[in-house]
Amino acid sequence: MGYCRVNAWPLFVAAWFPCFLTTLCLTVLALVLFADPEQAPTWLQSRGFDPRTWLSAIVAAPFSAMVFAFVLDRMANAPEHGRVVVRRGIESVKHLAIPGMRFELGQRIFLAALLFAASQLLCGFAVAGEHRLLVAGLLAIRDLPLSPEDVAPWAAATGVFNLFAGGFVLAWTYLFVGDFLWTGSFDPIGCWRALKGNLLRFVAIMFIVLAIVAILKYGLILAAGLILIPADAEPSFLTLMLMHFALAWPFNVLHLVLSAATAGTILGAFRPPAIASTRPAAAP
Known part of the structure; x- marks a missing residue:
C-alpha cells in the first residue's frame, strides 16, 4: 500500500491504457x-x-498480463517511458510514442496471458458446472416449479x-504470473517453496485487496444504478452495459x-531479482 501510495501516478499511467482496452473489448463483446x-x-x-461468455477470459487476459508486466517492470527499476511500443528495444517503432x-x-x-486465461477459464467453467449441479440437485429433491425460497439459501x-x-x-495465479515475469521462467514449485512460512500471510493480503476493491466497485455500481436509473424506468441493454463496464474500469x-504491486513486494523479498523480464528485446 505504501509503494502504491508513493507511486500512484506512475502506476496509473502504466496501467490505465491496457485496462481501458479491456473495458472497451468486453463492452463490444457483450453488445455483439x-x-x-x-x-x-x-x-x-x-x-x-x-x-x-468464456471468450471474456481470453479477451481480457493479454491486457491483464500487460498491467502486471508494466507494474513489475517499474518495481524492478526497468526503463519505462510511457511510450507505445510493440517490442522494447526496436528503434523502428519509437516514432509511435x-x-x-x-x-x-x-x-x-x-x-503470461495464457496463464491468466487458463486460470479464468478453469474458475469460470467450474462455477458454471457447479450451477448446473445445483439446479439438477434441487430438481431431484423438490417439486416443480422451484420457488426463490428454494434456491436462495443454496445459491448464497x-x-x-x-x-x-x-x-x-x-491469488496464486497472480503470484505465479508475477514470478514468471519477475524471473523469466515458470517455476510454481520454486515460488511455493520460496514463500514457505508466509503462505497464509500472502493469501490473506491478496484476499484483503480483493475484498476492498470488490466492496468499493459493486457498492458504487449499485449506488449509481439507484441514483441514475429511475425506479419506474426500464434501461436499455446498451445503457446497462456501458454503465457496468465504465464504472468498473x-x-x-x-x-x-x-x-x-503485492506480488512484486512478495517476490522482491523471497525470489531472485528480475533478469530476463527487464532485459530489452534485441533489435532484429
Missing part, C-alpha cells in the same frame, strides 16, 4: 453477443464469466464458497495495480 440474446450461440455462453500510454506485445506477455452458500475458492486460485485498474 447479448444485445439480442436469442442470436447468441449457446456454445459461447457460460454463467461463470462477465459477460457470460504517445505520452501516457504503453502497449506491449511479445513472448512474455503472450505466455455456493456464492460464498466460490468467492473464497476463486479468490484463492486468483477504475476499480479494475486499482485491483490489478494493487495485486501486481
Whole structure:
C-alpha cells in the first residue's frame, strides 16, 4: 500500500491504457453477443464469466498480463517511458510514442496471458458446472416449479464458497504470473517453496485487496444504478452495459495495480531479482 501510495501516478499511467482496452473489448463483446440474446450461440455462453461468455477470459487476459508486466517492470527499476511500443528495444517503432500510454506485445506477455486465461477459464467453467449441479440437485429433491425460497439459501452458500475458492486460485495465479515475469521462467514449485512460512500471510493480503476493491466497485455500481436509473424506468441493454463496464474500469485498474504491486513486494523479498523480464528485446 505504501509503494502504491508513493507511486500512484506512475502506476496509473502504466496501467490505465491496457485496462481501458479491456473495458472497451468486453463492452463490444457483450453488445455483439447479448444485445439480442436469442442470436447468441449457446456454445459461447457460460454463467461463470462477465459477460457470460468464456471468450471474456481470453479477451481480457493479454491486457491483464500487460498491467502486471508494466507494474513489475517499474518495481524492478526497468526503463519505462510511457511510450507505445510493440517490442522494447526496436528503434523502428519509437516514432509511435504517445505520452501516457504503453502497449506491449511479445513472448512474455503472450505466455503470461495464457496463464491468466487458463486460470479464468478453469474458475469460470467450474462455477458454471457447479450451477448446473445445483439446479439438477434441487430438481431431484423438490417439486416443480422451484420457488426463490428454494434456491436462495443454496445459491448464497455456493456464492460464498466460490468467492473464497476463486479468490484463492486468483491469488496464486497472480503470484505465479508475477514470478514468471519477475524471473523469466515458470517455476510454481520454486515460488511455493520460496514463500514457505508466509503462505497464509500472502493469501490473506491478496484476499484483503480483493475484498476492498470488490466492496468499493459493486457498492458504487449499485449506488449509481439507484441514483441514475429511475425506479419506474426500464434501461436499455446498451445503457446497462456501458454503465457496468465504465464504472468498473477504475476499480479494475486499482485491483490489478494493487495485486501486481503485492506480488512484486512478495517476490522482491523471497525470489531472485528480475533478469530476463527487464532485459530489452534485441533489435532484429
